[in-house]
Amino acid sequence: xxxxxxxxxxxxxxxxxxxxxxxxxxxxxxxxxxxxxxxxxxxxxxxxxxxxxxxxxxxxxxxxxxxxxxxxxxxxxxxxxxxxxxxxxxxxxxxxxxxxxxxxxxxxxxxxxxxxxxxxxxxxxxxxxxxxxxxxxxxxxxxxxxxxxxxxxxxxxxxxxxxxxxxxxxxxxxxxxxxxxxxxxxxxxxxxxxxxxxxxxxxxxxxxxxxxxxxxxxxxxxxxxxxxxxxxxxxxxxxxxxxxxxxxxxxxxxxxxxxxxxxxxxxxxxxxxxxxxxxxxxxxxxxxxxxxxxxxxxxxxxxxxxxxxxxxxxxxxxxxxxxxxxxxxxxxxxxxxxxxxxxxxxxxxxxxxxxxxxxxxxxxxxxxxxxxxxxxxxxxxxxxxxxxxxxxxxxxxxxxxxxxxxxxxxxxxxxxxxxxxxxx
RNA sequence: GGAGAGAUGGCCGAGUCGGCUGAAGGCGCUCGCCUGCUAAGCGAGUAUGGGGGGAAACCUCUAUCAUGGGUUCGAAUCCCAUUCUCUCCGCCA
Numbered sequence: 001x002x003x004x005x006x007x008x009x010x011x012x013x014x015x016x017x018x019x020x021x022x023x024x025x026x027x028x029x030x031x032x033x034x035x036x037x038x039x040x041x042x043x044x045x046x047x048x049x050x051x052x053x054x055x056x057x058x059x060x061x062x063x064x065x066x067x068x069x070x071x072x073x074x075x076x077x078x079x080x081x082x083x084x085x086x087x088x089x090x091x092x093x094x095x096x097x098x099x100x101x102x103x104x105x106x107x108x109x110x111x112x113x114x115x116x117x118x119x120x121x122x123x124x125x126x127x128x129x130x131x132x133x134x135x136x137x138x139x140x141x142x143x144x145x146x147x148x149x150x151x152x153x154x155x156x157x158x159x160x161x162x163x164x165x166x167x168x169x170x171x172x173x174x175x176x177x178x179x180x181x182x183x184x185x186x187x188x189x190x191x192x193x194x195x196x197x198x199x200x201x202x203x204x205x206x207x208x209x210x211x212x213x214x215x216x217x218x219x220x221x222x223x224x225x226x227x228x229x230x231x232x233x234x235x236x237x238x239x240x241x242x243x244x245x246x247x248x249x250x251x252x253x254x255x256x257x258x259x260x261x262x263x264x265x266x267x268x269x270x271x272x273x274x275x276x277x278x279x280x281x282x283x284x285x286x287x288x289x290x291x292x293x294x295x296x297x298x299x300x301x302x303x304x305x306x307x308x309x310x311x312x313x314x315x316x317x318x319x320x321x322x323x324x325x326x327x328x329x330x331x332x333x334x335x336x337x338x339x340x341x342x343x344x345x346x347x348x349x350x351x352x353x354x355x356x357x358x359x360x361x362x363x364x365x366x367x368x369x370x371x372x373x374x375x376x377x378x379x380x381x382x383x384x385x386x387x388x389x390x391x392x393x394x395x396x397x398x399x400x401x402x403x404x405x406x407x408x409x410x411x412x413x414x415x416x417x418x419x420x421x422x423x424x
Numbered sequence: 425g426g427a428g429a430g431a432u433g434g435c436c437g438a439g440u441c442g443g444c445u446g447a448a449g450g451c452g453c454u455c456g457c458c459u460g461c462u463a464a465g466c467g468a469g470u471a472u473g474g475g476g477g478g479a480a481a482c483c484u485c486u487a488u489c490a491u492g493g494g495u496u497c498g499a500a501u502c503c504c505a506u507u508c509u510c511u512c513c514g515c516c517a
Contacts, residue, residue: 004474042475045486052486055498059443068497075497243434243471368434371454375472
């Protein structure tokens with residue numbers, strides 16, 4: 001959420017931002033609500049002031065043992081009046097907050113302006129696309145032929161958009177998780193977190209999934225619990241309503257979790273294979289930084305995610321999302337897109353974002369400077385490092401052989417007991 | 425699931441019969457002094473949101489002692505509900 005005062009005093013740039021994001025929101029109501037709230041508030045505070053003064057007088061009289069020469073009936077009425085006004089204002093504040101909650105973040109000045117993914121900017125490319133003198137198969141076919149992926153039975157036991165990994169499929173998935181966690185903890189200095197996979201609504205609100213994106217979430221019936229759509233939610237909320245010390249920053253966490261998404265609104269998209277599932281595994285990087293270092297940390301975080309693809313020798317490119325394609329809470333996002341021969345295109349495998357203080361303000365994550373008064377909001381960042389299922393997809397498709405077998409990337413072999421080839 | 429105890433500032437912790445208690449005391453932290461270094465010592469300061477004023481340092485009002493309601497002229501203090509934590513019993517991966 002943006003700062004109320006910032007919105008108030010930068011209304012034009014906020015409106016412009018909403019336009020650039022190709023977003024629909026009328027700020028007319030904001031201006032009205034904000035103005036009325038302030039007017040009513042000062043009336044209320046004056047009334048409270050009067051009441052407090054009289055109460056103090058009563059206290060003083062009683063202390064001195066004097067008779068109380070105040071009309072208590074009048075005071076009672078005044079008090080009732082105050083309560084009435086308090087309720088009115090509470091409603092205004094609630095409305096104003098609700099509106100503030102659905103205003104997206106201000107994109108960084110370096111973010112390309114554009115309406116949709118066509119206007120995203122390719123920043124760099126890495127790796128060489130393998131020249132295949134045969135027709136590359138999509139991963140779903142490769143996997144089914146090798147008997148390591150089973151979609152039909154997954155549909156039976158759960159439904160569409162679920163999958164079963166078996167044998168080497170399951171083993172590679174597990175190996176990838178360990179591989180990624182090892183690199184990020186040992187080499188990149190992140191602290192490993194294994195959080196709850198369900199969280200309460202306060203956490204979902206803190207990171208911005210609620211109230212706006214409720215329909216994307218799975219909720220536990222009868223409980224205030226939601227299945228996490230990404231580790232970002234529990235991990236960022238670790239420090240919700242906390243005041244951190246400046247010297248603790250930056251904090252770097254890495255967390256493996258399954259992720260659960262309803263994929264409402266994507267019917268018919270990526271129906272085959274592992275690309276779009278209700279449940280998938282992901283290793284997530286999360287950072288808490290000081291404001292002045294967050295963009296530098298975004299670059300580092302992105303490179304940390306890229307490192308996984310390089311070790312696995314998977315060709316990819318880095319894309320800076322434009323204003324129309326960037327996420328609601330994000331100020332700047334790099335997508336990592338891996339080459340998939342089976343689809344003959346690049347597909348997102350990681351999304352690395354700087355949220356500035358947008359999440360921190362919602363979640364109340366602050367820090368205190370060593371020098372200087374008061375507290376400031378930290379900046380939060382996160383990025384996939386990487387989406388595990390899609391990494392498996394990329395390996396199957398990029399390392400497939402004409403005979404249907406799949407070579408295991410060298411870097412991964414120590415994690416699968418030295419096996420170097422999957423064949424039927 | 426049954427019985428009980430509790431939730432106060434960055435942390436620990438006090439709040440008596442409701443009335444200058446935004447909140448004692450301690451720790452931590454910041455600034456200054458002192459000591460030829462370190463440690464110790466001395467002095468001052470040190471919550472957050474919101475409204476108004478000021479160019480600013482800052483001043484002022486208001487709210488906040490888990491959350492929400494209630495009683496009262498007035499509540500951290502009394503009542504009710506909720507949430508969470510802890511102890512004991514039961515159950516259990």
